[in-house]
Amino acid sequence: MTDNTDQASAAELRQELADGLVSGGHITSPEVEAAFRAVPRHLFAPGVSLEEAYADDIVAVKRDEHGVYISTISAPNIQALQLEQAELTPGMRVLEIGSGGYNAALIAEIVGPGGEVTTVDIDPDVIDRAAMFLETAGYSRVRVVLADAEGGVPESAPYDRILVTVGAWDIPPAWIDQLAEGGRIVVPLRVKGVTRSLALEREGDHLVSRSQRVCGFVKMQGAGAHDEHLWLLRGTQVALRFDDGNLAEPHKLNGVLAGTPAAAWSGVTVERTEPFANLPLWMMTALPGYCTLAVDTSDGDPGVAVEEGGRWFPFATVEGDSFAYLSTRPAGESRVEFGAHGYGPRGGQVAKAIVEQVRRWDRDYRRGRGPSFTVWPIDTPEDVLPEGAVITKRHTRVTISWPEVEAPGQAVPHPSSEGE
Numbered sequence: 001m002t003d004n005t006d007q008a009s010a011a012e013l014r015q016e017l018a019d020g021l022v023s024g025g026h027i028t029s030p031e032v033e034a035a036f037r038a039v040p041r042h043l044f045a046p047g048v049s050l051e052e053a054y055a056d057d058i059v060a061v062k063r064d065e066h067g068v069y070i071s072t073i074s075a076p077n078i079q080a081l082q083l084e085q086a087e088l089t090p091g092m093r094v095l096e097i098g099s100g101g102y103n104a105a106l107i108a109e110i111v112g113p114g115g116e117v118t119t120v121d122i123d124p125d126v127i128d129r130a131a132m133f134l135e136t137a138g139y140s141r142v143r144v145v146l147a148d149a150e151g152g153v154p155e156s157a158p159y160d161r162i163l164v165t166v167g168a169w170d171i172p173p174a175w176i177d178q179l180a181e182g183g184r185i186v187v188p189l190r191v192k193g194v195t196r197s198l199a200l201e202r203e204g205d206h207l208v209s210r211s212q213r214v215c216g217f218v219k220m221q222g223a224g225a226h227d228e229h230l231w232l233l234r235g236t237q238v239a240l241r242f243d244d245g246n247l248a249e250p251h252k253l254n255g256v257l258a259g260t261p262a263a264a265w266s267g268v269t270v271e272r273t274e275p276f277a278n279l280p281l282w283m284m285t286a287l288p289g290y291c292t293l294a295v296d297t298s299d300g301d302p303g304v305a306v307e308e309g310g311r312w313f314p315f316a317t318v319e320g321d322s323f324a325y326l327s328t329r330p331a332g333e334s335r336v337e338f339g340a341h342g343y344g345p346r347g348g349q350v351a352k353a354i355v356e357q358v359r360r361w362d363r364d365y366r367r368g369r370g371p372s373f374t375v376w377p378i379d380t381p382e383d384v385l386p387e388g389a390v391i392t393k394r395h396t397r398v399t400i401s402w403p404e405v406e407a408p409g410q411a412v413p414h415p416s417s418e419g420e
């Protein structure tokens with residue numbers, strides 16, 4: 001193939017990618033659409049075919065010693081989602097945290113020559129590549145900085161937008177300090193093992209979310225890195241993960257998998273393809289022992305969370321010596337019913353507690369606009385915080401609050417049986 005043919009097919013694939021992002025609802029504004037139609041993604045992914053460069057998928061850049069991605073060019077649909085959340089306009093000053101080159105070029109397209117884009121990465125290889133690709137693609141006006149973004153990039157602050165493209169567990173004070181008046185931080189924030197891309201704006205001494213969207217990102221390295229606590233229940237095959245805080249008396253769960261699980265069913269059904277992203281957020285708000293369950297099936301059947309005809313989800317909760325996790329069973333051809341399986345002396349009760357919250361979610365929160373998040377300085381007293389879940393991080397206290405409902409707390413009769 002000649003260079004000209006290559007270029008023609010790259011241009012065609014680029015338009016097809018943009019068409020797909022528009023028709024899929026990922027791009028919703030003309031500004032973001034124009035950027036995707038303009039920036040040649042293949043120039044930021046020289047090691048892969050044109051088809052791969054223009055697929056709506058990540059392009060791998062680097063893995064760690066366990067094979068886990070630590071740097072990628074993010075999937076276009078996730079980039080579109082965050083760019084829409086950012087609501088960029090020409091002339092803005094933007095800090096991108098986590099580099100690759102391509103997303104910085106998309107930002108540069110939208111803010112135009114009157115704007116300023118700085119991109120920062122902790123990894124010198126990523127920075128070298130990004131600088132080279134940005135130059136080749138004609139975006140040498142993007143400032144490329146090698147640093148741990150925990151401290152932000154004070155030299156180019158303040159920023160109208162800080163766009164974080166790596167999974168964060170907390171919001172370091174530098175990001176808030178370096179945000180311009182009326183500015184916005186878009187950040188994939190991990191709370192109790194669940195990540196949402198939040199668009200956060202300052203209100204006085206705290207930040208308030210304007211939107212929260214489902215997403216996935218590689219984990220933050222450096223000073224902001226945070227590891228979950230794992231409590232192994234059977235070898236390394238079955239574990240409970242605690243991302244914020246830990247169990248007070250984890251040893252009480254020793255041997256908990258020896259017994260027969262108890263099941264409870266909610267009568268609440270969903271279409272198999274229907275999203276229910278707010279359910280784990282509601283569970284973590286309502287169930288103080290909320291955690292996630294990790295099951296490794298690579299060494300054979302772990303005997304837990306393997307269910308006939310249904311699926312399990314990694315959302316779980318612990319009460320003392322017992323735990324339960326969310327599961328499903330078929331309910332007709334295209335629907336499934338939510339339920340829970342519990343282990344331990346009070347496994348049945350814990351499973352019922354999950355089922356109660358599934359019903360509450362179904363009644364009050366399933367169809368609504370979902371919760372809002374706020375982020376407060378770490379020393380904010382409890383009585384100042386809004387009602388809802390409070391998650392205490394290293395630098396901040398994060399809250400998850402739900403819209404008011406008319407008659408909260410009333411039980412809803414459901415046809416399904418419990419404790420089968």
Ligand SMILES: C[S@@+](CC[C@H](N)C(=O)[O-])C[C@H]1O[C@@H](n2cnc3c(N)ncnc32)[C@H](O)[C@@H]1O
Nearest residue numbers: 071073074098100103121122149165166221222
């Ligand atoms: C998903 S990639 C960024 C993708 C990029 N924005 C693009 O154009 O698609 C995430 C990046 O975050 C970087 N990173 C991780 N921890 C960091 C930290 N503490 N400070 C700065 N960069 C960090 C990684 O090295 C990785 O390159």
